Amino acid sequence: MGQAIVVTSGKGGVGKTTTSANIGTALALQGKRVCLVDTDIGLRNLDVVMGLENRIIYDLVDVVEGRCKIHQALVKDKRFDDLLYLLPAAQTSDKTAVQPEQMKTLINNLKQDYDYIIIDCPAGIEQGYKNAVAGADKAIVVTTPEVSAVRDADRIIGLLEKEENVEAPKLVINRIRSHMMKNGDMLDVDEITAHLSIDLIGIVADDDEVIKASNHGEPIALNPNSKASIAYRNIARRILGESIPLQQLDDGDKGVFTKIKKFFGVK
């Protein structure tokens, strides 16, 4: 029996889809059987980021309405040997085509066959969000170091805490620009974590390679040389229960020393 993790944020454009794709990919790289579920019905793009758009035959709404079996709708990722699958969202309907109860049944069915179900949640807190959260056991909240994104993350954490079946959410801070954080122009990691008061499960630096990779339909996690890729792989390993220290944001060995100093409260 696997576990279902919903990736959500409240605000749009903070990197939910990218995070879903890369955590899924990184988990598959660790040898886990993973199924990605896109619940953004009407505005799907997880398939594009994964480069699987052309292979879609059936979608989530087809499964829910009984037009096909689950395994017919699942798109297999050829880069992995039977480890990574995608259940794409429908593009022709909208969020009301699915009810939370139906999603719950669907996710429970998938949990029989996969180790991890990664649910990509749409932006907002309406029907789409409710569908995405319905079947989830765990939640990852993605935010960026911007006040507006943190505000929405706070709202979504409040909603997630009301869900009885979902464990306390974990935080991913995405698109960190280390130089701006250092100058105090951007919210700092500690500041965000203290404000939201939930566990941090990963930080991802802003990296041009991420955009390049998703435009090519290849999740960045497949490229071992990028900083963002390592960040996503670290998140996946933390999901698996390993304890890995947070990535250094700025290069140079000065970082460790200042961090220790900061830890002891020396300026």
Next chain:
Amino acid sequence: MKKTQNVLIKGTKDGLTLHLDDLCSYEELKKELDSKLTENSLANKDRPLISVRVQVGNRYLTEEQQEEIKNLIRQKKNLVVELIQSNVMTKEEAELAISANEIVPVARVIRSGQVLETPGDLLLVGDVNPGGTVRAGGNIFIMGALKGIAHAGCYGNSEAVVVASVMNPSQIRISHCINRAPDYTTDKEKREMECAYIDETDHIIIDRLQVLSQLRPNLTKLEGGR
């Protein structure tokens, strides 16, 4: 032998007190009250208004009955009912009174979009994040950071205060007054251990929390002590 009176009129330095017996029937009481007041009212025609306290003992009077008694007394020219005192109250009233005087502890973070409301005082162990709201009929004590909205005395208690370990609210409301944070904060000074209250000019003032012991002595409920 004449049975004991159900209505006793006593004069005190604050005015008249009517002691109404709590064992006889309500109808009987009304009749006797009426006759008693009629025989007395004739004598003092030109006297100024006299305020009357009604003491009903262990009898529970409903709103209508209270109104009836008041009317009965008011009809007698120069008498005005100041208040009706009773030793008993309904369970509902009692529970309401308890909840309005209770301090409710809550340990959680009030996040954006969430509203927490308590009838009495609120003791919040956690933060109020921007976009979150806490409301209380009484005072609000926040052990964490107040960054959202706090509304103390929300049913109209101007004596209520807001206290927070870190005072950084987007808005503070006390009773009918509203105060908000300045649009531009120039300095990033730490606002720790502060309180908000309404001063004599009907404005919300934010100050060190130590001033409260002088301004709101009622906050201290402990009696005695050393």
